[in-house]
Amino acid sequence: MTVLSGRSAHAVQSDDPFPISIDHAFGTTIIPARPQRVVTLGWGGEDALLALGIKPVAMPRYGQFPDGVLPWVREAIGPARPALVSQGLIDYEALLLLKPDLILAVRTNINAQAWHRLQRIAPTVAFRSGPLQADWKEITELAGVANGVSEQARDLIYATEQRLCDLSDVNPIIRGRSFVFGDYFPGSNALGFYLPTDGRVASLLDLGLAVAPGVADIAASTSERIGTSISLELLDMMETDLLILWFPPGARQELENNELFRRYSPVVRGGYIPLDDPLSMWVACNPSVLSIPYGFPQFVERLADAASRAGRREL
Template sequence: MSAHFPSLGRRGLRRLATGTLAVALLGALSACGSSDDSADSAGDATAKASGVSGASGAFPAKVDTKFGTVTVESRPKRVVALGWGDAETALALGVQPVGQSDWLAFGGDGVGPWAKDLYDKSPEKIGTLEPEYEKIAALKPDLILDVKSSGDQTRYDTLSKIAPTVGVPEGGDQYKTGWKKQTTMVAQALGLADEGEELIAETEKKFTAATKEHPEFKGKTITVGSRSSAGWGAYVHGTDRVDFVEQLGFENNPVVEAEAGEGFSVTVSEENLNMLDADLVVMAPIGIEASKISDDKLYRAVPAVKDGRSVVFDAANISQAFATNTVLSIGYALDEVVPLFAEALK
């Protein structure tokens, strides 16, 4: 199995974005407006010239967000993707952003190896937590994607003065926009709703195959956490990493969930590392060596870790794919982490 869609590859993704793919997985996606055949043909020609291939949607397109309904009047030619994984989602739909944020410091084009070579021209890099607004404005975007971000009102207000901005959905604050919602919203904004549904359907098939192969995951509790120079933490329901394991049948650690607030994780003190204990403990290093987790005496004393029911990601690509959780990275992550989970639970 390849890093993302094994039956598609790069050319397949391009073809995917030029067909009219009627997959009703999520029901009807909202897109408003209409155009005649000649207008559609002219729009297709303009879109292909700007790196946007395919035209399954009509314009103006409307996308519901936390900040209200955003209207995209015509097919965007210059897209800036700022949210976590927004650029990869656009690339999966055949659209190459002119600017993007590199949240996980991949370098290069700012995307993981599962999205390698999907850019014809490298995008301008934009800051993450504090976007460089002048740089964004200089790119003259006609659409800004900020679908998976903090949901900060000031951030949104500033971006929307530059170009129509698709921000977080209701309930999507603090990076809690799931990959399906992200794909749906980005696809709607780009006029590629049908293609978005197809990508979601393909990704769902991968999860279904993994759960069928590993029924032992169902109902098992799991802690998904990390350690950085700042300390230990565990992720909560509604975030990418937990969403991923829940789709495999796991249940997030109830002790962690009891501490959940508005953020995407909870802090775990060294004296309380037993809070991590579950049927399976999965940890990722952030800015430190993996050995800082696996060799830590207090961590090794956690009951699940003592029993060998622990996975510490020691390869950057695996940890990054697991964290990115887009329609491009999920296939790669499933291939890599599912065998690790299964082995640890034996």
């Protein structure tokens, strides 16, 4: 981890009085004064901060990019060079050296024990929804409240919602189309797919798409909250107009060579959208107030092209 010295740069003034109390899954966090050194853990926290005019002193490293920084974050952060922290195990000693006065850990899978340990370093705001379930709206709202700019965060959420509506208006062919959004890993005999409670799915629903009936049925009958999987032998049971899959390196060709996958209805009809490059994968998997304006126009265009090719499945 590279450590950056210096204060978080604020381009905004607080519109909420401190101290601020924030309720979340593990209790209540009290933030005594406007934060000056914010650390973000998990996905999307740095996006929300930067859109609010706040530069974090540390944020996650994204290993698929040479400098470890997402392109839209690189564009927004300018010459600042925050420390980059691992997205794996939390390095508590390294975080302590950063001397944060706020830790945002909203789209993470931390548990109560980890939260209490982080809380001993600095006031820590966790998710309200559940582990890895927070969507871009929850992340932006909590980032705004924690930094005393809740009204600005609400305005940002509204503007981003409007942008999604505009994209839907420009591409009406996607409205009402059913979709499965998932992944495939090398050597697997199943597709993973995300449930409606996952933040990746929420942004597609905002565009007017509809969760495939099979996904909705499974969501109603499982205790899983993020995603589950389906055997390649049973793919025909998961009827859908569009199939959106992201792949780690080397996995796409393996799946596309599988005869069971090649016979799957959305693949045959042209409704398959593969995401195997880092940019398209992270745009779709990490929707935020920065990534949506940066990459969703191209992503939605791909969805519309696939919907045009595939038509509507027969009910």
